[in-house]
Each structure stands twice: as C-alpha cells, then as structure tokens.
Amino acid sequence: MLTEYFPVLLFLAVSAVIGIALIVIGNLLGPRKPTAEKASPYECGFEAFEDARMRFDVRYYLIAILFIIFDLEIAFVFPWATVFGKLGMVGLVEMGMFLLLLVIGFVYVWKKGALEWE
Amino acid sequence: MDSIIAAFHWFVSTFPTLSMALGLLLLPLVPLIIGVAMYVWWERKVIGWMHVRMGPNKVGPFGLAQTFADVFKLLLKEVVYPANSNKTLFLLAPLWALIPSFAAWAVIPIGPNVAWSNANAGLLFLLAMTSMGVYGIILAGWASNSRYAMLGAMRSAAQVVSYEIAMGFSLVSVLILAGSLNLSDIVQAQAGGKGLFDWFWLPLLPMFVIYFVSGVAETNRAPFDVAEGESEIVAGFHVEYSGAPFAVFFLTEYANMILVSFLAPILFLGGWLSPIQGWVHADVAWYVDWIWKGGWPWLFLKVFFFATAYVWFRASFPRYRYDQIMRLGWKVFIPITIVWVFVAGCMKYFGWVTAGA
Numbered sequence: 210m211l212t213e214y215f216p217v218l219l220f221l222a223v224s225a226v227i228g229i230a231l232i233v234i235g236n237l238l239g240p241r242k243p244t245a246e247k248a249s250p251y252e253c254g255f256e257a258f259e260d261a262r263m264r265f266d267v268r269y270y271l272i273a274i275l276f277i278i279f280d281l282e283i284a285f286v287f288p289w290a291t292v293f294g295k296l297g298m299v300g301l302v303e304m305g306m307f308l309l310l311l312v313i314g315f316v317y318v319w320k321k322g323a324l325e326w327e
Numbered sequence: 328m329d330s331i332i333a334a335f336h337w338f339v340s341t342f343p344t345l346s347m348a349l350g351l352l353l354l355p356l357v358p359l360i361i362g363v364a365m366y367v368w369w370e371r372k373v374i375g376w377m378h379v380r381m382g383p384n385k386v387g388p389f390g391l392a393q394t395f396a397d398v399f400k401l402l403l404k405e406v407v408y409p410a411n412s413n414k415t416l417f418l419l420a421p422l423w424a425l426i427p428s429f430a431a432w433a434v435i436p437i438g439p440n441v442a443w444s445n446a447n448a449g450l451l452f453l454l455a456m457t458s459m460g461v462y463g464i465i466l467a468g469w470a471s472n473s474r475y476a477m478l479g480a481m482r483s484a485a486q487v488v489s490y491e492i493a494m495g496f497s498l499v500s501v502l503i504l505a506g507s508l509n510l511s512d513i514v515q516a517q518a519g520g521k522g523l524f525d526w527f528w529l530p531l532l533p534m535f536v537i538y539f540v541s542g543v544a545e546t547n548r549a550p551f552d553v554a555e556g557e558s559e560i561v562a563g564f565h566v567e568y569s570g571a572p573f574a575v576f577f578l579t580e581y582a583n584m585i586l587v588s589f590l591a592p593i594l595f596l597g598g599w600l601s602p603i604q605g606w607v608h609a610d611v612a613w614y615v616d617w618i619w620k621g622g623w624p625w626l627f628l629k630v631f632f633f634a635t636a637y638v639w640f641r642a643s644f645p646r647y648r649y650d651q652i653m654r655l656g657w658k659v660f661i662p663i664t665i666v667w668v669f670v671a672g673c674m675k676y677f678g679w680v681t682a683g684a
Contacts, residue, residue, distance in 0.1 A: 216444035217433045217452065223356060224429030228422040228575055231402070235571020239405045248410035250473035251566055262472065269485050272653075276488040279661070280458075283495035286668070287451060290502035293675060301676050308665055315661070324657045326650035 271323050282311050355443060359432060363581040364394040370638045377642040401577075404570040409471055412567065416470035421568070421575035424463025428582045431456035435589055436511040437623045438599055449510040450498060453590070457494075457545065460583065461487045464554075464564050467576070471567035479563025482649060483547055483554030489656040490544040496664035497534040497541070500671040501527055501594045504680055514598035518621075519681075520605035526597040530680045534667055535595040537660050539633065542587035544652065546580060548637055550644035551652055584637055585630070592629035599626040 286304070293300055318324065339346045368383060368391055375382025383390030408414055434449035436442035446452060461484050468480020502508065504527055505516040519525030528535045544551040547563075555563035565576045592598055600621040607619035617624055647655070674680045 213444050213446045217430065217446065220356075220430045220433040220443065221426060223353070224426045225422065227356060227360075227429070228425040231575055231578075232406075232418060232421070232571050235402050235404075235574070236406050238403050239570050241405060243407070245410070247407055250409050250411060250471070251475060251561070262469070262477065263474070265477070265481055269481050272485045272489060276492065279492040280488075280495065283454075283492065283499060286496075286499050287502065287508075290499045290668075291506065291508055293503050293672065294506045298676070301672050304672060305669060308669055312665060315665075319658070324653070326653045 268326065275318065275323065355432060356429060359429070359582060360578065362585060363578055364398070366581055366585060366634060367394045373635065373638045374642050398574060401574040402571055406570040406572060409473060409567045411472040413470045413472070416466050418572065420463050420467035420470055421572045423466055424460055424579040425575050427456040427459035428579045428586065431586055434510055436514065436598070437626055439515065440511045442511065445509065445511060448508050450502065450508045450513070454495060454498060458491060463579070467568070468564040473567050475561050475566045476564050479554050479566065483564055486547070486551065486554065486652055487545055489653060490541040493537050493656060493660035493664050494541040494545060496668055497538040498594070500531050500534045500668050503668070503671045503675050504530065510593055514593055514600065517597040518600055518604065522604045522606055523597065523602035526595065528595040530674055531595060531667070531671065533663055537664060538595065539591050541660065542591065543637065543640060544656065546583045546587060548584065549641035550647050552646060553649050553652060585634060588630045588633035588637065591633050592626060596629050599623050601625055
C-alpha cells in the first residue's frame with residue numbers, strides 16, 4: 210500500500226529540482242549589477258525609514274488562531290466522513306453534537322466581534 | 328547540435344534507470360508547465376477580447392509563443408536581492424510555494440485509477456499540499472523586509488486560511504457522500520444511469536458554489552486579489568521579487584489555478600464521466616464512444632470551463648474590499664458549510680443520495 214505513496218515522494222523531489230534549477234538558471238543568466246538604490250526596499254520612491262517588520266493588526270493574529278481551531282475540527286471530521294456510511298445513526302447524532310459545539314463556539318466568537326473588519 | 332545529441336545518448340546509455348525515472352517524472356510536470364504557459368496565453372487573449380482588444384498576437388501563431396518569450400525574458404533578468412532581506416528565506420519562499428503546488432498533481436486522476444499515485448488518502452494529501460502554499464506567501468513577505476510585501480503577505484495569508492476552512496468543509500461533504508478519500512473512487516461514486524443528475528453538484532449545490540468561490544479566493548485571484556491590490560500595496564507579497572524567483576511565484580499561482588479547476592470537476596462534476604452516461608447505449612467507434620461512455624476528454628472540457636471561468640471572473644467583477652472578503656468567508660460561507668455538512672450526513676443516512684448507483 211505504501212508503494213502508492215512513492216510517486217508522491219518523487220513528485221516532491223522533482224518539483225524541488227525544477228524550482229531550484231529555475232532559480233539557479235536565473236542567477237546564472239541574469240546580469241548582476243547591484244546598487245544601493247536598487248537593493249533598497251521598494252516604498253514608492255520614499256526612503257525606507259525603518260525596519261519593515263513592524264507591528265501589525267491583532268486581527269490577523271486572531272484569524273490565525275481561529276483558523277487553527279476550525280482546521281482541527283475539519284481534521285476531526287475527515288475520518289468520520291470517510292466511514293460515515295458504516296456508522297449509522299450513532300455517527301450522525303454524535304457528529305451533530307460535535308458540530309453543535311463547534312457552532313456554539315462560532316456564535317460566541319461572532320458575538321464577541323472577532324470577525325469584524327470595519 | 329550533434330554533440331548535444333551525443334551527450335544525451337551517452338547519459339541515457341550510462342544511467343538507464345536514472346534516465347527512465349527522470350523521463351517518467353518529467354512526463355507529468357512538463358505538460359503542467361506547458362499547460363500553465365497556454366493558460367496564461369488564453370487568459371490574456373480572453374481578457375483582450377472582453378476589452379475589445381486583440382490580446383497577444385505578435386509572437387508566434389496567434390501569439391501562442393508570447394508566454395514562452397516572457398519566461399525566457401524573466402530568466403535573463405537580474406535577480407535583485409533587497410539589502411535588508413534575509414537571503415536564505417528570500418530564495419526559500421518561492422520554492423516553498425512551488426513544491427507543494429506541483430507535488431499535489433501526483434494524486435490527480437485523469438481516468439479510472441489512472442493517476443501517478445492512486446493513494447487512498449488522496450484528498451487528505453491535496454488538502455495538506457494546498458495548505459502548505461500559504462507558508463511560501465508569508466515567508467516571502469517576511470523575508471523581503473519591505474512594507475508592501477509584509478502587508479500583502481499578511482492579507483494574503485489571512486484570506487487564504489479563512490477560505491481554507493470553507494473549502495475543507497465542502498471537501499468533507501463530498502467525502503460523506505462518496506465514502507472514500509481516493510479521488511478515483513470519488514469520481515466513480517458519481518457514476519450512474521441518470522448522467523449529470525447523478526453527480527454531486529446537485530445534492531451539494533451550495534458546497535459546489537462555495538468550493539469554486541473559495542478556490543478563487545484561495546489562489547488570490549480577482550475579485551479576491553487584494554493581496555496584490557495594485558492601487559494600495561503594488562504587488563503584495565512578491566513586490567521585491569524579480570527575474571527567476573518571480574517566475575517561480577507566477578508558475579505556482581497558475582499551477583494552483585489549474586489544480587482548483589481540476590478538483591472542481593473531479594469532486595462535483597463527475598470528473599471524466601459523461602453527462603449523458605446511461606442515456607445512450609451504442610458502440611460506434613472509439614473516437615466517438617467517449618461522448619456517452621466518458622473519458623479524459625470530458626475531464627479536460629470541464630477543466631477548460633473552470634479555467635476560463637477564472638478569467639471571466641477577473642474580467643467581469645470589481646475587486647472586493649478586504650472587510651467584505653472576510654465577511655463573506657467567515658459569516659456567510661462557514662455557517663452555510665457547517666449546516667450543509669449535516670444535511671449531507673442526513674442525505675447519506677436516509678439514502679436520498681446513493682453513491683455509485
């Protein structure tokens with residue numbers, strides 16, 4: 210059964226080779242005349258006056274956390290969905306309860322205003 | 328020229344196994360790269376027509392060689408490394424975006440069990456690979472150490488992960504009805520005597536729409552392309568990229584678009600199955616039988632439709648505002664998908680939809 214996954218590994222390797230080859234070719238064929246102006250970060254003609262790794266809106270962070278929660282839920286639902294045909298009523302009711310809990314959390318997040326982007 | 332051919336012969340005769348393996352592997356990836364080139368040409372042509380322009384028409388017949396010319400131009404351009412960037416991560420980012428988007432093609436079937444890897448967990452692997460792409464985006468934005476790149480990467484990452492959830496739930500609903508993670512089995516589960524009315528788009532219509540819209544948002548394409556909103560943040564996460572690394576990002580984006588265009592028919596529109604399957608019973612000749620028996624031409628026709636829909640959206644819709652995108656993803660799509668997962672469960676349990684009938 211694992212032999213089916215060998216092409217996946219080969220695909221990973223070959224796409225890595227293609228990517229590296231493209232970048233190496235680009236570096237070899239292209240000219241290289243760096244100047245201070247050319248290498249400065251693009252800021253619409255302004256001088257970049259501080260490091261770009263600045264503070265950013267906390268909502269991005271919030272979205273990332275919510276994503277982890279919901280993506281884990283999906284990871285839980287995946288195996289259930291695969292064998293659902295064999296589980297019958299018990300499976301349906303249990304997943305209904307699981308989704309209900311998820312919805313309660315979702316409603317809470319919504320009411321707290323974590324999904325607002327005005 | 329003769330010396331190149333001689334060198335090729337020498338390589339093949341000295342390393343037969345290695346040559347064979349390389350040849351077999353380049354076999355699926357080279358068509359993908361050519362497909363990307365043709366798709367870029369088609370996009371520019373269609374948008375040209377929609378703008379009442381000619382589109383590319385100078386390089387090669389009908390401008391077909393335009394994309395190849397662009398690629399060679401990009402490869403010959405200087406690769407600029409921004410002074411404050413983290414060089415290693417700066418070069419790692421395009422690779423990290425490219426590798427998963429190419430590796431995902433290993434499990435795409437173009438016929439019954441005709442895939443490079445007929446893996447049992449095909450759909451799970453696809454979900455994993457499409458999720459990996461976001462690392463490339465965020466790495467590119469961070470490593471560039473440029474304000475626009477950073478903001479673009481933030482926006483893009485938040486948008487991609489938001490739509491990932493809706494997409495994940497729509498995959499789950501397909502799984503419930505098909506009962507298998509194997510993509511080939513998922514297509515076979517849509518076979519039946521009622522032709523196109525046996526496909527999953529009918530019981531899962533909201534999920535089908537959500538899947539494709541999420542796919543458009545996931546690949547950062549118009550109307551959800553705020554990640555590279557030209558008027559605000561110039562080009563988004565790849566603003567500092569030039570030459571070959573930019574070409575790699577470009578390749579990734581279009582390979583991902585074609586991947587989404589392949590998955591939509593495989594999951595919801597019966598893949599290579601014919602829409603009139605079971606309506607016509609005849610044996611005429613192999614070159615017309617596929618019209619009612621199904622075959623890879625149907626898959627490619629459906630893929631062509633979705634790929635063109637991408638272009639059509641881009642030409643037709645104005646760009647969404649960022650808060651509207653997040654509202655659509657979180658407040659519209661996710662509630663609908665959660666409800667429909669349960670509805671799909673009921674459909675399966677009460678036997679309203681039978682797989683592979």
